[in-house]
Amino acid sequence: MIDIQLLQHLETFLTAHRKEKFVKILSQRTRHFTVATEDVYQLHNTSAVMRSCDVFGIQELHIIEEQNSKAIDSEIAMGAQKWVDLNRYNSVTTALTDLKDKGYQIIATTPHEKDSVLSEFDITKKSCFFFGRETEGLSQDVIDEADGFLKIPMVGFTESLNISVSAAIILQDVTTKLKASDVVWQLSEEEKLEKRLDWCKKTIKSYKQVIERFYERK
Numbered sequence: 217m218i219d220i221q222l223l224q225h226l227e228t229f230l231t232a233h234r235k236e237k238f239v240k241i242l243s244q245r246t247r248h249f250t251v252a253t254e255d256v257y258q259l260h261n262t263s264a265v266m267r268s269c270d271v272f273g274i275q276e277l278h279i280i281e282e283q284n285s286k287a288i289d290s291e292i293a294m295g296a297q298k299w300v301d302l303n304r305y306n307s308v309t310t311a312l313t314d315l316k317d318k319g320y321q322i323i324a325t326t327p328h329e330k331d332s333v334l335s336e337f338d339i340t341k342k343s344c345f346f347f348g349r350e351t352e353g354l355s356q357d358v359i360d361e362a363d364g365f366l367k368i369p370m371v372g373f374t375e376s377l378n379i380s381v382s383a384a385i386i387l388q389d390v391t392t393k394l395k396a397s398d399v400v401w402q403l404s405e406e407e408k409l410e411k412r413l414d415w416c417k418k419t420i421k422s423y424k425q426v427i428e429r430f431y432e433r434k
Contacts, residue, residue, distance in 0.1 A: 218409050225430050226416040226423070238415055241299075242408045244273045248401040249390060250320060250344045251383060252278040254308060254354055263296075264380035265347065270296035272387040275403065275411075278303045278344070280311045298418045308357045316361075320344040324354050324362040325382060331365035334386060339393045345386055347379045 227235055251269055256262045262279060269277050277300050305311040312322060323343050332338075345366070348354030368377065368385055377385070394401050403411070417423045 217406075218413050220409070221434075222427065222430060223409065223413045223416065226413065226420060226426065229420045229426065230416065234419065238412055239408075241273075242403060242411055244395075245275045245403050245408075245411070246273055246391070246394070246401045247275050247403065247407075248342055248394060248399065249274055249387070250276045250278065250315075251387070252280060252311060252315065252344050252346045253379070254280045254346060254348045254358060255282055256347070256349060256379065261378065261380045265383045266300055266302070267296045268380065268384040268387055269300045272384075272391045274300070274387060274391070276301045276303060278305065278311055278315065280305045280308050282306060282308060299415065308355055312357070312361050315344045321363040322346060322358065322361055323364050323366050324358055325366050325386065326354050326359070327365075327367050331367045333367060333369050334389050335369075337366055337390060339390050339397060340399050343390075345383070347383055 230238075251265060251274055253262055253265055256265075256279075266277050269275075279302065281304060303314075305314070315322065319342050321341050321343050323337075323345050325345055325347055343364075346354055346358050346362070348358070366386065368382060370377075420426060
């Protein structure tokens with residue numbers, strides 16, 4: 217449980233517009249879908265995927281870094297690193313276990329004999345979309361553990377898309393369908409309050425001192 221009085225105090229440091237924006241954006245946030253990237257080499261790809269998560273209301277991004285570990289490029293992410301929760305793993309096995317424990321089905325975004333085209337994807341199931349390395353694609357570990365496979369139909373000479381482009385196309389499609397469905401996809405009220413508090417902390421300068429003074433007076 218969060219400290220509601222603290223949240224209310226911190227929100228006095230925000231403009232009315234910012235407070236309204238937090239509430240409006242959180243009403244469109246979801247953890248019904250999430251995204252995982254596996255050992256993506258090009259930093260701008262991971263940063264662009266994070267930006268797409270923010271744009272399409274995906275609250276969490278999972279980054280697996282068994283081989284490649286880099287910081288998020290703030291210029292490419294365009295501030296999305298403030299608003300999207302980032303979970304990092306140094307093992308694909310750990311990530312798969314964690315995500316399955318949280319109730320996600322693992323969807324490998326790669327052509328496969330048992331794949332589903334995007335237009336036929338079942339949006340009712342809680343899903344994590346896995347995107348792999350730029351050249352090698354997803355590891356065999358992900359392929360073996362995947363509950364389903366998803367592909368974007370292509371009709372040109374080019375056989376693949378950049379992963380950040382693929383992520384944007386898939387997220388735009390599935391979130392549009394999700395929000396038009398009867399699925400309960402929104403964050404819980406407690407989750408919304410937690411994110412409001414978190415976003416306040418990330419917005420207010422010297423927030424640690426503000427919090428210290430609040431508890432001293434209290």
